[in-house]
Amino acid sequence: MTVRDFVALGLVLGLLSGCAVNPATGRTNFVMMSEQQELDLGRRYNQEIIKQNPRHADEKLQAYVQQIGERVAKASHRSQLDYQFTVVDSPDINAFALPGGYIYIHRGLLAYLNSEAELAAVLGHEVGHVTARHSVQQQSQSSAWNILGQAVAIGTGVGAAADLTNVLGTTFVRGYGRDMELEADGLGAQYLARSGYDPQAMIEVVKVLKNQEVFARDQAAKRGEAQATGGYHGLFDTHPDNDRRLQEVLGPARALVAGQQIVNREVFLQHLEGLPFGDSAATGVRRGQNFYHAELGFALGFPDGWGIVNRPDAVIGHTPDQQAFIAMTLEANDQGLAPADLLRQRAGNTRLANGEALQQAGLQGYTAVIPGNPARRVAVVSKGKQAYLFVGVTRGNASLDTQDARFLQVIKSFHSLTTAERKLAEPLRLHMVKAKNGQTMAALAKDSKLPDDAEATLRLLNNLYPTGEPKAGDWLKVVR
Numbered sequence: 001m002t003v004r005d006f007v008a009l010g011l012v013l014g015l016l017s018g019c020a021v022n023p024a025t026g027r028t029n030f031v032m033m034s035e036q037q038e039l040d041l042g043r044r045y046n047q048e049i050i051k052q053n054p055r056h057a058d059e060k061l062q063a064y065v066q067q068i069g070e071r072v073a074k075a076s077h078r079s080q081l082d083y084q085f086t087v088v089d090s091p092d093i094n095a096f097a098l099p100g101g102y103i104y105i106h107r108g109l110l111a112y113l114n115s116e117a118e119l120a121a122v123l124g125h126e127v128g129h130v131t132a133r134h135s136v137q138q139q140s141q142s143s144a145w146n147i148l149g150q151a152v153a154i155g156t157g158v159g160a161a162a163d164l165t166n167v168l169g170t171t172f173v174r175g176y177g178r179d180m181e182l183e184a185d186g187l188g189a190q191y192l193a194r195s196g197y198d199p200q201a202m203i204e205v206v207k208v209l210k211n212q213e214v215f216a217r218d219q220a221a222k223r224g225e226a227q228a229t230g231g232y233h234g235l236f237d238t239h240p241d242n243d244r245r246l247q248e249v250l251g252p253a254r255a256l257v258a259g260q261q262i263v264n265r266e267v268f269l270q271h272l273e274g275l276p277f278g279d280s281a282a283t284g285v286r287r288g289q290n291f292y293h294a295e296l297g298f299a300l301g302f303p304d305g306w307g308i309v310n311r312p313d314a315v316i317g318h319t320p321d322q323q324a325f326i327a328m329t330l331e332a333n334d335q336g337l338a339p340a341d342l343l344r345q346r347a348g349n350t351r352l353a354n355g356e357a358l359q360q361a362g363l364q365g366y367t368a369v370i371p372g373n374p375a376r377r378v379a380v381v382s383k384g385k386q387a388y389l390f391v392g393v394t395r396g397n398a399s400l401d402t403q404d405a406r407f408l409q410v411i412k413s414f415h416s417l418t419t420a421e422r423k424l425a426e427p428l429r430l431h432m433v434k435a436k437n438g439q440t441m442a443a444l445a446k447d448s449k450l451p452d453d454a455e456a457t458l459r460l461l462n463n464l465y466p467t468g469e470p471k472a473g474d475w476l477k478v479v480r
Contacts, residue, residue, distance in 0.1 A: 038136050039081075042100025046084075049098065054312050056089040056107050057282060064271050068116060069103060069123045075194035076187070077131045085123060090312075091278050093212055097126040099135045111277055111430060111477070112208055114463050116264035117192070117201035124188030125202070131187060134180045189253035198261035199253040204463075211465045215456065218466075222453075269432050269475050276427040277479050279310055285427050288451070291315055292417065292425035298383065299421050300328065301413035303406050317410055323398035326390060326407050328414075331380070333387040339366035339380040342387055347378065361415035367408070375400040377407040381414050388414060428479050430461075435470035450479050 056062065069085035081101040088094075091108035098104075103126045105119075113119055129135065189199035220226065279285040284293035286308050291300045302308055302317040309316040316327045333342055343366050344352065350370055358365030358381065367379035367390075377392035377400060392407035394400055400407075417425060428449055441464060445455035459465040461477045470476055 038133065039100040042098045042102050045098045046102045049102070049104065052312060053088040053090065053104060054282065056087040056280075058087070058275070061110075061271055061275070062087050065105065065110075065119070065123075068120050069127070071195045072120050072124045072188075072191045072197075073101070073127050075191045076127050081130070083127070083130075089276075089280055089282055091276075091280075093209070095122050095126055097129045097135070099130070099133075101127075101130050103127065103130070107275060107280075110272065111275060112212065112461060113205070113268070114208070114265060115201065115204075116268040117197045117262060118205050118208070119268060120192055120195070120197045121188060121199075121201040121205045124191045124197075125184050125205075126188075127191060128184035128187030129180070132180070132183055134184065186250065186253065189250045190256065193253045193256035193261075196262045198263060199250055199257065201263075202250060203247075208463060211460055211463070215460050215465055218456070219453065266475060269477070272430050272477065273432055275430045277430050278428055280427050281425065283312060284310055284315065285425055286310055287424055290424070292421055294417070294422060294425035296330070296383075296386075297417050298388070299413075299415055299417050299425075300410065302410055306406075319398070319403070319406075323396045324392070324394045324403040324406070326377070326392035326410050328388055328390050328410075331387045331389045333382065333385055336385070339364055339382050339387070342366075342382075343368065343378060343380045343389075346380070346389060352378075358412065360412055363415065365411070365414075367411060369400065369404075377404055377411075379411045381411070383416070430477050431480055433476050433478055435472055435474045435476050437472040439472070440469055444476070444478055448479050454479075 065087050066085045069083060073079060073081070073083040078101075083101040083103065085103050085105070087110065088104050088106045090106040092106045093109045093112065095103070095105040095109055103123060105122060105126075109122065110119070113122070185202055189202045192199045192201060281294045284291055284296075289302045289304060289306065289308070291302070291308060291310070293299075300315065305320050306317050307320070307322075309318070314327045314329045316325060318325045331342070331346070337345065340355065340357070347370065352368035353371050355366065355368040358367055358379065360381070363381055363383055365379060365381035367377065370376040370378055374394050377390070379390040381388045381390075390407075390411050392400075392403065392410075394403050433444075441459050441462075442455050445458055448454040448458060450457050456465065458476075458478065459468060461479075462468075462470065464470065
């Protein structure tokens with residue numbers, strides 16, 4: 001080993017020796033980042049997250065969530081941080097935290113919570129990840145494995161060693177893991193109790209999320225599909241079915257409880273009145289095999305049986321076996337280029353074959369094939385100063401020859417919204433009603449506009465899954 005190698009290895013060993021006292025637990029953790037670096041990292045990540053996760057437009061709801069989050073955060077071990085709580089305009093069941101106190105909760109998760117205390121529990125869990133610096137530990141461990149791989153490569157001359165340790169490091173730090181999730185639950189429960197909420201709400205949230213997993217599995221079984229694992233923070237991996245470990249971490253929090261604890265069920269439900277359920281007008285609405293976007297004023301159709309994925313940056317259709325995909329994205333056309341010229345510009349130096357002009361519902365477009373393995377169907381449709389770019393691609397045993405007719409079917413379905421379609425572009429929304437004497441979930445489901453298994457979905461929304469029934473006078477969420 002040369003002097004240069006010894007110097008490099010010495011730097012590595014110095015980096016690997018970084019430790020700090022965890023502000024939430026008092027334990028010494030391996031970290032390679034100062035608090036200021038953590039705050040800077042959070043700010044940078046936040047800018048990217050904002051681009052990928054649109055903010056929900058209801059500022060009254062945003063202010064309410066910020067208020068509850070701040071109350072919990074002030075009772076935390078790192079109350080000095082400037083916490084920002086944001087409701088993301090997404091139907092996903094999710095919440096997450098960035099380093100430095102940037103916390104996001106999707107409106108899809110809000111719809112299934114049933115009280116202010118449960119909202120505080122979710123936010124408290126995410127605050128727990130921030131106060132315990134879990135993301136910093138995760139980042140530091142990942143960096144350490146990468147550095148160690150470089151050191152091995154220097155010392156042995158075997159470059160593959162770096163790849164091996166990268167793989168090991170990725171496996172070691174993937175997700176937060178059971179211990180970190182339980183630690184975040186324990187810390188969140190402490191913060192709930194200190195801020196006046198019942199820490200039992202943490203258990204209630206776990207029940208809500210487990211019901212989500214069971215519901216998803218039941219629905220997949222009805223469709224004859226395999227249910228993907230995971231969910232919000234890998235719920236089943238974190239909490240045993242009997243929640244024994246969760247009960248244990250909540251013990252110290254319960255000791256902090258003094259007097260009546262805040263639940264605020266009705267106040268919370270009032271803030272959910274009118275909340276979009278599923279897709280929103282701002283992101284476009286899926287109905288059956290059609291997609292409608294009120295703000296952009298277009299509609300699009302997909303073949304029977306195809307899945308539709310609605311993302312902030314794209315609408316994606318795919319075959320049931322996921323061997324063929326077509327994605328549509330919105331493109332700027334500030335220069336006012338003709339569709340054929342814009343498509344050639346986007347394709348760069350790539351050759352286009354079988355070009356064809358499109359004229360559909362008063363809109364001009366152009367489509368072609370990009371040869372290759374696999375070949376791709378591409379198209380541009382102009383609408384005002386905007387252009388919509390389509391890319392269809394296959395994988396596995398599928399080929400463009402077998403799927404091109406369907407790709408063209410999707411492209412040629414694009415048109416401006418009609419007057420009748422504008423109503424279809426409006427999202428379903430949550431509304432609150434009081435249960436009447438003898439009223440059943442089956443009866444409520446008959447009046448619902450939910451497209452699939454309305455009764456099961458309404459039970460899930462109201463924490464009555466799979467067979468519960470409401471009591472007279474209970475506030476219930478319905479979807480209209």
